Amino acid sequence: MKTGLPTALRLGAAAAALVCAAGVQAQAFPAAGKTITLVVPFAAGGPTDKVARDLAEALRKPLNGATVVVDNAAGAGSTIGTAKAFRAAPDGYTLLVTHVGMATTPTLYRNPGYKYEEFEYLGLINEVPMVVVGKPALAANTWAELNTWIGQNKGKVNLGNAGLGSASHLCGLMLQNALKTEMTTVPYKGTAPAMTDLIGGQIDIMCDQTTNTTSQVEGKRIKAFAASTAKRVAIPAVYKDLPTLDEAGLKGFNVSIWHGLYAPKGTPPAVLKTLNDALKVALKDADFIKKEEGLGAVVVNDARVNPADHKKFVAAEVAKWGTVIKAAGQYAD
Template sequence: MKKLLALTTIAAAMATTAVTSHAQDYPGGKPITIVVPFAAGGPTDRVARDLAEALRKSLDGVSIVVDNTAGAGSTIGNAKVARAKPDGYTLLLTHVGMATTPVLYRKLSYNYETDFEYLGLINDVPMTVIGKPNIEARNMKELRDWISKNPGKVNLGNAGIGSASHLCGLLLQSELKADMTTVPYKGTAPAIADLLGGQIDLLCDQTTNTTSQIEAKKVKPFAVTTLKRLNTPALKDIPTLDESGLKNFQVTIWHGLYAPKGTPAPVLKKLNDALKVALKDPEFIAKEEGLGAVVVQDKRVEPAEHKKFVMSEVARFGPVIKAAGAYAD
């Protein structure tokens, strides 16, 4: 019995030594893969590629590969990372969908709360409420009046169930207590195309997708979804929904970084430390600001605060999604 106990103790010590050695060597020149659960070229993909470059600098120049594993509203890519070896070489970068898929999908092959290590929040992307070029309303007050006088006749587009624009639209309808017809598309591009053509009336989408259209005066901007006006030249004169009468209305599409559950604590610390350095990289900040995004510099860069924030977002979006019956399965 004593011999068995001694062997068990030695095995445990060897395992601990191996983990410690791995953590000290990490990443050790081995490539890191960041899984993005969306197609290449979209807003989340752009954030991932910019962050990969900033992280590379803070991780001794290690190669960081972005793997676009799209499909099923981000759940395929999320599941891929949840099942990955927890060694720090496979990470997940995703957006607010981490907090909404648990409500949108009744059955998931992973648990958002227990299958991931939360590493830190990356950015906040504001949203804009925009209208077709020839829409009758000139400001948010007139828009609200117009919607109320046309119950069920106003078409509100979105980029698909579970998309950022879908979530923003649900919250907007809930706050306005408005009866609008929701029109889902397979992506933001076709939704904006139909908005420009007048097939739909309104769209609420990320600044990363709408700023260029607003700059070119191809759409009618009504409001931004932050509590303060934005500093971006093309958006600085657009009022907030809060000042337009929807008090405390605020919604941003944030991005966060995750690792598989069970990744060694020393590796997680190295990754979180590298993330904090990356988020202060002037080049990364400039790129994000160019997309209309705000790089996170508050306590949400800490793993515990990141997870706490996501849980609060689940509680926030859940009732709205359930009330609308907006399920993806």
């Protein structure tokens, strides 16, 4: 006597199992051969671009060797690229790497094309000190001398920045507020042209990220006067004996620029977990840490690598920078 399911039923069940398995395989993330794109809302060669390219390399291994590339979509104070990532398909293959601009845009722009709170938060990447730097021919070599020179040239000091909402713009606002003085602000379309003019002497000073200033200071193409953070910059070979602004007399001055990783709203929870797990591995990658430390950046290793804590941190930054920007009365359309 024959037992078991009829042949037709057994074949049907096998076919259904194959279809199911194929469906599971199709949903695996990242799928073989698919590229993950990190949208950077700033020009190539800038500080955020450098961070994103280092991160792209570190993410490949924990993402099963997936190809991870950077797409620079600069313009309008980072809103063009950020909006591009916001509108991307929520499948995990288009992500956003951006800096503190995520927290300043809500105040700077009435309608940037996205809502910061509607992104899927994946985790904070690093924090970057900033340094007050000056043109090589500046008649000052220490912070005390620079402070005196600024006081003697009120209304004549040209303070450069990389554009509205840029890290250098924000630090410049804080610096003017702390010194209780106004400078002639000179905005550029990116960090590179601003630095070029600082080296050439067309502008006097700038407050910019160590990811951008370190090689220029090391090459003696610009002068460094003070760090913006509570702790000194951990690159003694370049910033030997460089004081913090707090140490130099601007008590409580503490500005660092952070970078975070985001996904479009609606990205599946399983994909978000895979990406967050990969980020945590990448942030412990020895080569990534070495590259970031070489630029003065501190890789995040606290609770802010978790989505919920990352989002809570950004909300607090929105409130903090909103106060500064409103006090300065600087807004975009």
